[in-house]
Each structure stands twice: as structure tokens, then as C-alpha cells.
Amino acid sequence: MSQFDYDLFVIGAGSGGVRAARISASHGAKVAIAEEYRVGGTCVIRGCVPKKMLVYGSMFAEELSHAEKYGWSVGEKSFDWAALRDFVNGDVDRLEGLYGKTLESHDVELIAERATIAGPNTVKLASGREITAKHILIAVGAWPAMPDFPGVEHCISSNEIFHLEQQPKCLMVVGGGYIAMEFAGIFNALGSEVTVVNRSDKILRSYDDQIVERMLHIAMGRGINFRMHSEIKSVERTAEGCLSVDLGESNRVQVDQILIATGRNPKTDGLGLENAGVQLGEKGEIIVDEYNRTSCESIYAVGDVTDRVQLTPVAIREGHAFADSVFGGNPRTIDYDFIPSAVFSQPPLAGVGMTEKEARRTHGNVRVYSSDFRPMKNIFSPHAERGLYKMIVDDTSGKILGIHMIGPESPEILQVAAVALKAGLTKDAFDDTVALHPSMAEELVLLK
Structure with missing residues (x-):
């Protein structure tokens, strides 16, 4: 008989935790997982999945405006925010059920309570019950960071925006990262007046400067207002129910809703990590080694709570690698090079590998190949928006x-390009590949 209640106890049933739990169970481990809110975590419940569905809903507004040029006659048009919101949240419910069934089918016990660390091999549930486990995995993710200014309680984060009673006529988005840009694009396309407030003159810092500049130009052309070098000083709710925003200027700005999208912090507060001597970093992130082990030998962590790469596919891979290493007899680590990423703005942008600036700083002699073109699809649009693809190549080895791009369907195209970078291919390999015509993707093999 084991001296522990479980071989593995997972805190947090998000993408990383669920993958780790089910793979560990498939290796023969006795596993339990605790979740205080809903199974599925940030991505499924309040992140990339419902957000992408809102992107699709908002993109339809533009497609609908092009209907006559496609030969379609459309009657009176109107948009119902509640209908889209409820459909999206209904599908979130469906996905949550599937996640629960996945755990059940792998004999993972789901405990719908908050769990905290009580010791190196002990967790304490909100009900007061204590459970022991040979190994503990922390996969609680991250939480929206909220600034400190008078009236911040009147603002919302990306957690709440999926549940708004009404679509804001005038929305202020605070931040310059991908979450801010995506929601700005969504509500702009749905007809809201959108203003983006950013404390510096840089947005999307991790993406290629030229691609971001193109996105910014297009976004402004679509009516999104950007206020750079600005910060909210205070917010007040008026008698009419509007929000009055002080940006440190002579006139206050009136809006219906303020979305704070200034990043996400590891959700380690109150987790009891000090009870097991788990070391934290400056941002509250759990420090782990290459095998996801913390400073406490029996406790591991994966996903956003470690603040290595805050992306769902990365958390899933980390959770899988943990399970294989600890219970599968196959110790392995994750390679963080060439991770593709995208911003589902309108149009979307995507990138993998080094930006031009990073490559010149690291390698010195590089060649940049590009294609600046108007996608065929955009001919139906009154906006003369152009796509831009870039390839950065080492001048010595080729x-x-x-690879970085902006234009319709860029994330779908980039995924295959990421495989090429991972495989270490050269520009010649692209040049030797026959183009698929007519397509936007063919620009990748025609770059000059």
C-alpha cells in the first residue's frame, strides 16, 4: 500500500493540468485534480477559444458589407451582441463538458474545490480536507494584471468582457499587447467606437517592427483611435452611467466601458507555496528547472504560472513532458525555439523565429526577403489594405x-512555415518549391 492518497495531485484543470493528469493516469498513476472554478482553464473558459469565436463573429460584419460585390443581395442588416455572446458562452459550456469527460474516461478524480499547498506532499482543500500525494503539480495559470488608480473598480478585464450585458457603444482598451489589439479589432468591427490607450509608443513588442507598423496603419484606417504615451489617472462614473476618464489632459474622455489588457501575472497569491519552500521569481512566477521541477523535490509546475511562455500549446507540451518524465519512464524536456505565435487582429499577423531587429543584433549579416501585395480577397473591399510577408535569412548559411506576416489567414499559413524553421531549412528550399496558385501562401515561395 502506498503511503500517499495519490501518486499525483494536480492543482488547476486548465490545458496544462488536464494534459498532465490524463497522460500520468495513462501511465498507471493514481491521479486527482482540483479546480476551483471551471474545467478548461483560461484558454477554454475565458481566453483564446471564446475570443477566436468573437473574432469570427466580428469578421462577418466586413464580409457582409462586401456581399453585393460577390453578387449577393442582402436585406436590412442588424447585429445582436447578446446572440453572439450567448452562442459563444454556450460552446464554452460544451467544451468544458468534454474536458470533464476526458478526465473521467482516464480515471482522473475531479475535485471541484480550491486546493492549496500545505506541505511538500500535502494539499488542503477549501473544505478543510487534507490530501497527500507523492507528487504535486501546480498548473493554476495566470490572472489579468490590474493597475492601481482611483476608479479602477469601474473597469473590466478580459475575464469579464465575454459576459457584457450590452455591447459598448464607446470602448476604451488599455494596453499594447495581443489581448488589447484583438479585442480592439473585435469591437471596432462590430461597430463600437474604440480607443486604445498605451503608455508608450510601442505595441506588440515581441513582433517584427515592420509588420506591427503595417497593422497599426490598417487599424487606424479602420477607425481605431490610438492614444500613445497616455495613462489613465482616474475613472469616475457619471450620473448618466458613463465612465469619465482622466488621461492627464484638459478634457476628460467619456466612454461606456474600459477594458484593462495590460498583461497577466502568475496566479500564485495565497497558494501556500511557502509551506513547501517553493521558490518564486520577481513577478511571483514559480521557478522550475528544465523538467518542470520546483525548488521542492516533490512539487512541479507547468504553464503560465511559470511565466516562461504564456501560450496554451506550450502548457500542453509541458504537462505532457512532465507526465512522461515522472510516470512514463521517458525523461524529456521542451524545446522553446521557433514557437509560432499570432495576433488575431483584423487582419491577423503571425510570426515565428527572430524578428529582423533580433537577427541583425544576433547574427549581424542577414538578408531580408519580402512580398508587399494586395491579397485577392481584398479586391472586394473598399479598403486598399496590403499584406506583407517577410523572411529573415542568415547571409552566410542561407x-x-x-518568418513574419500580416494579411488574411496569416496564422493558418504560418503554422506550416514554422515546421520549416524547426527543421532548419534554408531559403533555397522555399525557392525550389512550386507555388500553389492562386493563393496568398504562394508568396512564401516567391519572396524577393
């Missing part, structure tokens, strides 16, 4: 260092 090896591709990075």
Missing part, C-alpha cells in the same frame, strides 16, 4: 531565422 538558413531561415524568422
